[in-house]
Amino acid sequence: MRIIAALRALERATRPYDPEFAAAMERRWAELPEAVRTPGQVLGRHGVGCEGTHGVFPKCNLKCTPCYHSRGANQVRVDGPHTQEQVTAQMGLLRALRGPRAHTQLIGGEVSLLAPDDHAAALAIMRDHGREPMSFTHGDFDYDYLARLALGPDGTRRFERVSFAAHFDKFMYGRRGMERPRDEQALNPYRARFAAMFVRLRREHGVRFFLAHNMTVTPGNLDEVASVIRDCRAMGYGMFSFQPAAFLGDERRWKEKFREATPDAVWAEIERGTGTRLDYRVFENGDVRCNRTAYGFYVGRRWYPFLDGGDSRDLAVRDAFFRHFGKVTFTGTPPALLAARVTRVVVRHPSTAVTALRWLGRTVRRVGVPQLVRHRMRVRPVTFVMHQFMDADVVGPAWEMTQRGEQAEDPGLRETQERLAACHYAMAHPETGTLVPACVQHAVLDPAENAALRTLLPIVEVRTPAGSSSGTSPKEK
Numbered sequence: 414m415r416i417i418a419a420l421r422a423l424e425r426a427t428r429p430y431d432p433e434f435a436a437a438m439e440r441r442w443a444e445l446p447e448a449v450r451t452p453g454q455v456l457g458r459h460g461v462g463c464e465g466t467h468g469v470f471p472k473c474n475l476k477c478t479p480c481y482h483s484r485g486a487n488q489v490r491v492d493g494p495h496t497q498e499q500v501t502a503q504m505g506l507l508r509a510l511r512g513p514r515a516h517t518q519l520i521g522g523e524v525s526l527l528a529p530d531d532h533a534a535a536l537a538i539m540r541d542h543g544r545e546p547m548s549f550t551h552g553d554f555d556y557d558y559l560a561r562l563a564l565g566p567d568g569t570r571r572f573e574r575v576s577f578a579a580h581f582d583k584f585m586y587g588r589r590g591m592e593r594p595r596d597e598q599a600l601n602p603y604r605a606r607f608a609a610m611f612v613r614l615r616r617e618h619g620v621r622f623f624l625a626h627n628m629t630v631t632p633g634n635l636d637e638v639a640s641v642i643r644d645c646r647a648m649g650y651g652m653f654s655f656q657p658a659a660f661l662g663d664e665r666r667w668k669e670k671f672r673e674a675t676p677d678a679v680w681a682e683i684e685r686g687t688g689t690r691l692d693y694r695v696f697e698n699g700d701v702r703c704n705r706t707a708y709g710f711y712v713g714r715r716w717y718p719f720l721d722g723g724d725s726r727d728l729a730v731r732d733a734f735f736r737h738f739g740k741v742t743f744t745g746t747p748p749a750l751l752a753a754r755v756t757r758v759v760v761r762h763p764s765t766a767v768t769a770l771r772w773l774g775r776t777v778r779r780v781g782v783p784q785l786v787r788h789r790m791r792v793r794p795v796t797f798v799m800h801q802f803m804d805a806d807v808v809g810p811a812w813e814m815t816q817r818g819e820q821a822e823d824p825g826l827r828e829t830q831e832r833l834a835a836c837h838y839a840m841a842h843p844e845t846g847t848l849v850p851a852c853v854q855h856a857v858l859d860p861a862e863n864a865a866l867r868t869l870l871p872i873v874e875v876r877t878p879a880g881s882s883s884g885t886s887p888k889e890k
């Protein structure tokens with residue numbers, strides 16, 4: 414009897430689809446505007462999109478131009494209990510409205526200003542709600558902080574895996590050892606040092622990692638994008654994400670004619686850095702005017718896409734993936750369990766094995782056996798992303814019209830409404846039970862939210878006796 418019970422439990426655990434996740438996918442697809450229900454659309458087929466926290470730890474200790482946080486953000490105290498309470502409430506709503514699995518960013522200010530225990534508690538809350546968390550940072554912290562985050566007081570692992578997105582660009586001022594970078598290249602030792610901390614953590618404590626590299630692009634560093642990719646491609650980052658600057662957030666930080674770094678110009682520079690064309694229509698995440706993505710891998714110094722958008726056989730692979738594996742939850746599933754679930758899909762649909770083997774053969778031929786052998790079959794998956802936030806002066810009116818159920822006549826506002834409707838990046842408001850696009854959060858809601866937080870979590874000046882240098886003085890960002 415015990416064996417039968419165990420077999421039944423195993424059968425249940427390895428069922429390929431979680432019905433709740435499948436239902437969340439169907440809801441997401443049904444909510445998408447018709448125009449973005451393209452063959453490559455990932456939303457509603459294999460994911461619900463990204464999520465992010467807000468109003469949890471708004472303060473930062475660097476100065477960036479531009480900065481998407483409102484000007485009041487730096488007058489709010491970083492507070493562990495407040496962060497945990499807010500993260501719990503926001504994750505609860507995301508769990509209820511977007512289903513059991515998603516990628517979620519722990520974002521809002523500088524995450525490393527949280528004490529390591531508070532940071533770890535926030536990540537654990539996110540995991541408990543089925544979220545795969547990624548901490549957003551400027552990367553200016555030491556190995557000691559990372560170790561105290563990843564390990565408990567007894568030195569054992571708190572997490573099997575951590576994910577960080579580190580923002581590096583030359584418009585960030587105040588980094589230790591590099592107050593004002595002269596160019597992007599000057600930051601490369603800092604980029605390398607950041608990634609090396611995670612390699613050390615894995616070596617010493619077995620904690621796996623995923624790292625994304627974020628960079629704001631303006632006309633002032635557009636022509637350095639390609640060299641950042643070439644110089645940093647082998648440092649350990651699994652994603653390079655570029656954000657053409659928008660007129661959003663703190664208006665005191667708008668220093669350039671950002672619009673000259675157009676999405677096409679930025680994408681062309683990313684292509685120059687990879688040395689190949691990047692097809693962002695094979696897989697789409699929401700509206701391609703907001704997001705462009707290219708999934709692939711490096712062998713040595715050359716990057717190859719997983720699927721070639723110019724080859725109909727590869728596009729058939731994508732379609733088969735969505736059809737048979739789209740509703741399998743890859744995120745947060747332990748590798749052995751995932752393998753068991755995938756095997757069950759293959760047993761049920763044997764043609765998927767044939768499709769996969771043919772794709773593998775084509776991909777190996779594309780790379781070339783000598784190239785693979787030369788690099789000892791080392792394949793490094795790296796994704797390229799471009800995310801273009803929208804300017805505050807269009808988001809505000811477009812969002813108001815959407816709330817009133819009106820459709821804009823003006824082409825610019827109409828485009829903004831369309832992009833907001835297909836938004837890939839949501840933030841939760843438990844007080845109203847609603848989700849909003851991150852553009853709306855930053856353009857419309859952040860200022861009042863931070864004003865309220867300044868009252869709730871004021872920064873307390875500590876007066877110290879004359880001659881002492883230990884007083885705290887909040888730094889105006």
Ligand code: SF4
Pocket residue numbers: 699703704800801802803832833835836837838850851852853
């Ligand atoms: S609407 Fe804004 S936040 Fe949402 S995906 Fe588009 S640019 Fe990003």
